[in-house]
Amino acid sequence: xxxxxxxxxxxxxxxxxxxxxxxxxxxxxxxxxxxxxxxxxxxxxxxxxxxxxxxxxxxxxxxxxxxxxxxxxxxxxxxxxxxxxxxxxxxxxxxxxxxxxxxxxxx
Numbered sequence: 494x495x496x497x498x499x500x501x502x503x504x505x506x507x508x509x510x511x512x513x514x515x516x517x518x519x520x521x522x523x524x525x526x527x528x529x530x531x532x533x534x535x536x537x538x539x540x541x542x543x544x545x546x547x548x549x550x551x552x553x554x555x556x557x558x559x560x561x562x563x564x565x566x567x568x569x570x571x572x573x574x575x576x577x578x579x580x581x582x583x584x585x586x587x588x589x590x591x592x593x594x595x596x597x598x599x600x
Contacts, residue, residue, distance in 0.1 A: 518526075
């Protein structure tokens with residue numbers, strides 16, 4: 494036998510399907526609710542402002558770190574370039590010496 498779904502709902506959820514009583518909202522209650530909502534949003538606005546300030550500080554630190562790393566990297570490449578230039582110059586001088594020696598000995 495099939496039972497009505499409507500009949501099972503009260504037993505499953507332990508609730509009553511009796512119609513709810515409507516409550517009247519007075520102007521005073523609505524005004525109080527509005528003030529509480531406004532206070533809640535003001536608190537959220539303050540929290541977001543603090544969060545934005547912290548994020549701005551954090552991004553400023555990250556930006557400075559990146560600038561420092563770029564400067565250090567640039568200096569490192571300049572040092573490597575100078576070293577390679579000196580090594581290349583030394584090789585060229587050595588080759589010229591070898592060629593001069595071969596030419597001088599008649600070889």
